[in-house]
Amino acid sequence: MDIPGLPARRAALAMLDAVLRRGETLEQAGGAALPRVRGDADRALTRAIASETLRWKADLDALIDSATRQPLPDDAKPRAVLELMLAQVLRLETPPHAVIATGLPLLAGGPRRLAHGVFSTLTRRGATLPATPTLPDGVAGRWGERAPAIAAALALPPPLDLTLRDPGETQTWAERLGGVSLMPGHVRLPRGHAVESLEGFAQGQWWVQDLAASLPARLLGPGEGRRVLDLCAAPGGKTLQLAAAGWRVTALDASARRLDRLRANLARTGLEAGIVQADLLDWRPDAPVDAIVLDAPCTATGTCRRHPDVLHRIGPRQIADMAELQARLLDRAAEWIVPGGRLVYAVCSLEREEGEAQAARVLLTPDGVTAGELPGGLAPTPEGWLRTDPGMLSDAGGLDGFFIARWRR
Missing domain, CATH: 3.40.50.150 (Vaccinia Virus protein VP39)
Structure with missing residues (x-):
């Protein structure tokens, strides 16, 4: 029996595996996994699940480890599935029953009871993520004193920046598109716009940059x-x-x-x-x-x-x-x-x-x-x-x- 939403979760798990095990980019991983998912909405959901899991992975792992007697191996499939499940509840606000229905089947033939128990324990506790993602240790060390500010920026969706063909029309396009400008030739809009439908796109008045x-x-x-x-x-x-x-x-x-x-x-x-x-x-x-x-x-x-x-x-x-x-x-x-x-x-x-x-x-x-x-x-x-x-x-x-x-x- 087909479970609605399961292909998106299966594809997200495959993308996570491609990034963490094979070092692929999310774009490369999506090229192989997303064709198995039908519909633009489910493909967007797949990308969101994989992205949020990677963004908050250190914090998701800390939650998982707090609810297990023995830590799961870093590369264990149950850990990856639990990361995906928790990312959906804590970042994408997916109802827990929907997460369970589409998450546990990813462990067919595996430790479903363990995953169900850990997930249920954390949701009963009212588990939350910190305000700022925790960077992996090596990353935080490389980025030095700027690491906390960079980590804080990871929690926020980036805006949509446009570069104008004619910088002399900056104020005009900022007003027409309902955006703000940080310098001549630039307009910034909130994330979430369908770029091709915005005024001026088809006429080549600007490009995303x-x-x-x-x-x-x-x-x-x-x-x-x-x-x-x-x-x-x-x-x-x-x-x-x-x-x-x-x-x-x-x-x-x-x-x-x-x-x-x-x-x-x-x-x-x-x-x-x-x-x-x-x-x-x-x-x-x-x-x-x-x-x-x-x-x-x-x-x-x-x-x-x-x-x-x-x-x-x-x-x-x-x-x-x-x-x-x-x-x-x-x-x-x-x-x-x-x-x-x-x-x-x-x-x-x-x-x-x-x-x-x-x-x-x-x-x-x-x-x-x-x-x-x-x-x-x-x-x-x-x-x-x-x-x-x-x-x-x-x-x-x-x-x-x-x-x-x-x-x-």
């Missing part, structure tokens, strides 16, 4: 017909910004699928850019250019609000591998700028090895970021770099974690 992600391209200013390379460009927010600012853009990325999204965004906005599909380690431009934006491949830990899988699958090995790649890419890009030209380096990572340590080894002339180029509430570091994290601008809804630096040749 986190406020922090919009800052690297802004740091090049107006293009005035000069040449710029947008390296590792897809899905294309920076390309659109640069084209709208009057740059002659060549956008390079290795992923054909992601470049298809860039082409679609260019068509929707009516902006123009040359597109190159290539591996940056094998490719080089025909001639030096006036500017480069290198938004390098990274661990993406700065996107932890949206992608809580990074809390569990990123560790020292992944950080070291990315840092090695970033150093090679930076060395190549630094050779391709004309005298007086600018290079902007950015990563959506909170790890020093991928940000500050990379910038410290670049031999070009520093071109420090200034406070006047940034939204109110953000400031450059003493070195003239920019470091953001999800705990910043918290009163306005926060932003992703980025590291950005700029140089001149």
Whole structure:
């Protein structure tokens, strides 16, 4: 007999397993698991269950351990099922009877009585989660004194940020969409909007882009017909910004699928850019250019609000591998700028090895970021770099974690 909602829970369990055991991203895990779930609503529920479980995993595990005589092994299936069940009750406000009906069948042939007993004990106690998720030990250690503020930001859904094609219409679009603006060319809306149905989408008046992600391209200013390379460009927010600012853009990325999204965004906005599909380690431009934006491949830990899988699958090995790649890419890009030209380096990572340590080894002339180029509430570091994290601008809804630096040749 089919149990309504069971396929969504089974898919969420499979996604959790793919992230924690195989190190896949939630997006990769969903690519395999979500096709088994029918209907947009159930697929959205599947993603929500998996995301909230990963976001609050340390606290969910603490609750489970408080209700068992002997701790369940970290990789035990009953622990994973209980995490999913508790996340639904405590974060998604699913009625306990519905959680039991769709959770215990995941343990067919296994210790259902144990899971039922632990779940019932915790719900009878009125178990609750803390106001702020507890970060895994290794993560909290890496993020240092900013860890508590970043953890607090994880409890809140990130807003929807839009970058406008014409910054001169900022006030107009803020009023038409019912949003707020934190700097020219930006509008922020509460989470939950159907993007394609918003006014101005079909006409290409704006595109979705986190406020922090919009800052690297802004740091090049107006293009005035000069040449710029947008390296590792897809899905294309920076390309659109640069084209709208009057740059002659060549956008390079290795992923054909992601470049298809860039082409679609260019068509929707009516902006123009040359597109190159290539591996940056094998490719080089025909001639030096006036500017480069290198938004390098990274661990993406700065996107932890949206992608809580990074809390569990990123560790020292992944950080070291990315840092090695970033150093090679930076060395190549630094050779391709004309005298007086600018290079902007950015990563959506909170790890020093991928940000500050990379910038410290670049031999070009520093071109420090200034406070006047940034939204109110953000400031450059003493070195003239920019470091953001999800705990910043918290009163306005926060932003992703980025590291950005700029140089001149």
